[in-house]
Amino acid sequence: xxxxxxxxxxxxxxxxxxxxxxxxxxxxxxxxxxxxxxxxxxxxxxxxxxxxxxxxxxxxxxxxxxxxxxxxxxxxxxxxxxxxxxxxxxxxxxxxxxxxxxxxxxxxxxxxxxxxxxxxxxxxxxxxxxxxxxxxxxxxxxxxxxxxxxxxxxxxxxxxxxxxxxxxxxxxxxxxxxxxxxxxxxxxxxxxxxxxxxxxxxxxxxxxxxxxxxxxxxxxxxxxxxxxxxxxxxxxxxxxxxxxxxxxxxxxxxxxxxxxxxxxxxxxxxxxxxxxxxxxxxxxxxxxxxxxxxxxxxxxxxxxxxxxxxxxxxxxxxxxxxxxxxxxxxxxxxxxxx
Amino acid sequence: xxxxxxxxxxxxxxxxxxxxxxxxxxxxxxxxxxxxxxxxxxxxxxxxxxxxxxxxxxxxxxxxxxxxxxxxxxxxxxxxxxxxxxxxxxxxxxxxxxxxxxxxxxxxxxxxxxxxxxxxxxxxxxxxxxxxxxxxxxxxxxxxxxxxxxxxxxxxxxxxxxxxxxxxxxxxxxxxxxxxxxxxxxxxxxxxxxxxxxxxxxxxxxxxxxxxxxxxxxxxxxxxxxxxxxxxxxxxxxxxxxxxxxxxxxxxxxxxxxxxxxxxxxxxxxxxxxxxxxxxxxxxxxxxxxxxxxxxxxxxxxxxxxxxxxxxxxxxxxxxxxxxxxxxxxxxxxxxxxxxxxxxxxxxxxxxxxxxxxxxxxxxxxxxxxxxxxxxxxxxxxxxxxxxxxxxxxxxxxxxxxxxxxxxxxxxxxxxxxxxxxx
Numbered sequence: 017x018x019x020x021x022x023x024x025x026x027x028x029x030x031x032x033x034x035x036x037x038x039x040x041x042x043x044x045x046x047x048x049x050x051x052x053x054x055x056x057x058x059x060x061x062x063x064x065x066x067x068x069x070x071x072x073x074x075x076x077x078x079x080x081x082x083x084x085x086x087x088x089x090x091x092x093x094x095x096x097x098x099x100x101x102x103x104x105x106x107x108x109x110x111x112x113x114x115x116x117x118x119x120x121x122x123x124x125x126x127x128x129x130x131x132x133x134x135x136x137x138x139x140x141x142x143x144x145x146x147x148x149x150x151x152x153x154x155x156x157x158x159x160x161x162x163x164x165x166x167x168x169x170x171x172x173x174x175x176x177x178x179x180x181x182x183x184x185x186x187x188x189x190x191x192x193x194x195x196x197x198x199x200x201x202x203x204x205x206x207x208x209x210x211x212x213x214x215x216x217x218x219x220x221x222x223x224x225x226x227x228x229x230x231x232x233x234x235x236x237x238x239x240x241x242x243x244x245x246x247x248x249x250x251x252x253x254x255x256x257x258x259x260x261x262x263x264x265x266x267x268x269x270x271x272x273x274x275x276x277x278x279x280x281x282x283x284x285x286x287x288x289x290x291x292x293x294x295x296x297x298x299x300x301x302x303x304x305x306x307x308x309x310x311x312x313x314x315x316x317x318x319x320x321x322x323x324x325x326x327x328x329x330x331x332x333x334x335x336x337x338x339x340x341x342x343x344x345x346x347x348x349x350x351x352x353x354x
Numbered sequence: 355x356x357x358x359x360x361x362x363x364x365x366x367x368x369x370x371x372x373x374x375x376x377x378x379x380x381x382x383x384x385x386x387x388x389x390x391x392x393x394x395x396x397x398x399x400x401x402x403x404x405x406x407x408x409x410x411x412x413x414x415x416x417x418x419x420x421x422x423x424x425x426x427x428x429x430x431x432x433x434x435x436x437x438x439x440x441x442x443x444x445x446x447x448x449x450x451x452x453x454x455x456x457x458x459x460x461x462x463x464x465x466x467x468x469x470x471x472x473x474x475x476x477x478x479x480x481x482x483x484x485x486x487x488x489x490x491x492x493x494x495x496x497x498x499x500x501x502x503x504x505x506x507x508x509x510x511x512x513x514x515x516x517x518x519x520x521x522x523x524x525x526x527x528x529x530x531x532x533x534x535x536x537x538x539x540x541x542x543x544x545x546x547x548x549x550x551x552x553x554x555x556x557x558x559x560x561x562x563x564x565x566x567x568x569x570x571x572x573x574x575x576x577x578x579x580x581x582x583x584x585x586x587x588x589x590x591x592x593x594x595x596x597x598x599x600x601x602x603x604x605x606x607x608x609x610x611x612x613x614x615x616x617x618x619x620x621x622x623x624x625x626x627x628x629x630x631x632x633x634x635x636x637x638x639x640x641x642x643x644x645x646x647x648x649x650x651x652x653x654x655x656x657x658x659x660x661x662x663x664x665x666x667x668x669x670x671x672x673x674x675x676x677x678x679x680x681x682x683x684x685x686x687x688x689x690x691x692x693x694x695x696x697x698x699x700x701x702x703x704x705x706x707x708x709x710x711x712x713x714x715x716x717x718x719x720x721x722x723x724x725x726x727x728x729x730x731x732x733x734x735x736x737x738x739x740x741x742x743x744x745x746x747x748x749x750x751x752x753x754x755x756x757x758x759x760x761x762x763x764x765x766x767x768x769x770x771x772x773x774x775x776x777x
Contacts, residue, residue, distance in 0.1 A: 088482075105573070109540060119746045270752045
């Protein structure tokens with residue numbers, strides 16, 4: 017075991033995959049010689065060569081398309097899109113191609129591509145470096161969608177994603193790269209080495225897709241969340257002295273419906289929280305599932321905590337971010353319905 | 355040039371719309387045999403003129419002339435003629451089948467048969483092909499049985515796509531032919547990725563892809579050229595310039611100011627313009643590009659100048675947007691007629707042999723259709739199980755899809771449901 021932040025854990029996952037599978041290649045903007053703008057691929061090109069850790073042109077559509085072609089030719093590309101906000105030029109290649117190659121060829125061809133991309137706000141990134149577009153991708157049949165919340169899961173999930181024979185879009189909440197974040201920007205930053213999930217096995221291990229993590233067991237309310245909001249929700253519940261059960265989904269597709277429903281049936285109350293915008297967001301899907309599966313167990317209407325339905329504004333970052341205050345309001349409402 | 359006193363929006367206009375006389379004066383032609391054949395190691399920057407000139411081997415009399423003459427064995431030419439003729443007869447019969455309501459949709463490649471057939475024959479079986487939807491000749495030249503293609507058109511129980519794709523969106527894993535998307539141009543940069551992988555693995559195979567001049571307007575076209583150029587990938591990128599993208603004249607894809615082949619030199623890639631209806635020229639240019647790719651001399655962009663003789667698809671009526679007898683006036687003639695004429699000139703073919711081949715291939719198309727129909731048609735015979743809808747979304751079917759499959763089964767077995775009774 018070693019202390020790792022999320023960047024180091026992701027780097028370790030890619031290092032192990034490059035060593036274990038000659039078919040794995042890493043590609044993206046600034047990821048080779050330089051090691052990536054967030055340093056996730058640092059040292060990998062030196063270690064594995066320019067043919068396996070490729071710097072690419074600034075063309076996300078081209079990166080994803082060529083990754084698809086490579087995967088059809090037996091490679092296992094891990095493509096980095098520098099910010100999730102930049103993924104849209106590759107959207108058609110993801111939705112119409114990557115997601116459907118197995119389907120449209122009845123399994124004759126497949127495209128095991130992993131797309132890694134930093135997402136989320138809280139880093140003063142403004143409207144083009146802060147988005148959480150996971151819900152756009154969960155709506156597409158044929159791709160898996162993952163978002164870890166800590167170094168240990170990040171490494172295990174990334175290894176699983178790379179070894180998966182289906183395409184995976186792997187969102188990395190960049191506010192969590194260097195430490196857990198409870199939503200309060202005025203507090204000093206906390207590093208991962210003080211957190212148990214910053215203890216990471218240096219060797220090969222996997223964390224399965226489709227298996228949520230119960231971060232905290234509790235009896236009064238279930239909070240279903242993922243990414244940065246795992247820590248924000250936990251802090252808000254603790255501040256209110258609520259015995260909350262906190263579920264970190266880790267993978268959105270496939271979704272661990274059993275863990276969600278078992279918990280809500282037990283607590284009878286449910287809050288869904290994500291950083292992404294509200295309208296048609298992934299939270300709406302979670303609400304529907306809980307309502308369909310657990311309606312008769314619910315003591316109160318399900319509450320939803322999200323970013324506002326605006327672009328992510330630079331100057332009003334903390335008014336936009338669904339911090340502890342917004343989570344607390346939802347918890348209050350779900351505990352004492354009017 | 356007269357100076358304009360204000361800015362001006364240029365609107366490309368087709369040379370001939372319905373009721374007007376065909377006009378192909380805009381097509382820049384070179385005489386057969388006139389274009390030099392550079393060494394395969396020539397640098398893209400030194401051979402820019404290839405993207406402006408037009409490589410032709412067959413002259414009007416059917417003689418093969420000039421430095422691009424590939425000197426193929428007559429037996430090879432006869433195979434090429436056979437594949438082209440089979441492609442055309444297959445198209446004709448499938449068009450009629452669509453009109454008779456036996457298939458939902460079809461796309462012919464009338465007048466463009468040399469593109470797919472000659473190019474495929476100039477490549478090796480291990481080379482990966484990333485076609486567009488008007489490249490049925492690739493499948494035929496690779497020896498994919500008509501039966502396989504027809505079953506796909508019928509979405510029947512032997513359909514390679516298990517009923518998931520529109521007719522003509524074939525693929526062949528064994529034949530190294532990638533799946534046709536239906537979204538235009540997406541295959542172009544994918545082919546580059548495939549070629550990059552071949553180079554990374556140190557393999558000798560190349561990738562080739564086809565795109566229409568119309569869809570070369572898509573960003574994917576430019577991504578393909580960029581990545582091919584940056585990594586000097588072993589890939590052949592083909593723009594089939596058949597002049598029309600449904601009703602949109604090639605000028606709207608940017609073909610007025612520069613040839614499509616000239617996009618190549620802009621990216622530092624060899625660009626070469628070839629008479630797409632000249633089997634020998636298409637073969638020779640493809641062979642040249644393949645040799646370049648295999649010897650790390652770089653990718654090639656080929657513009658195949660041809661004409662879309664038929665409608666865009668069975669859902670289209672070109673009489674509404676182009677001159678009625680346009681095709682007959684196309685200055686580069688018909689690829690089958692031209693190769694036939696050449697073979698006759700060589701003393702290796704005759705009208706009688708041509709007629710006999712036509713009869714043989716027509717019979718093959720008819721017998722293949724009969725066999726394909728035994729695996730189910732749109733109205734009769736065995737049907738694909740609708741359960742298949744839920745397979746291959748992922749390698750393993752997730753829980754939610756298993757649940758939805760159950761719901762679908764319950765829904766379709768309800769009395770009064772369409773296709774109730776599990777037909």
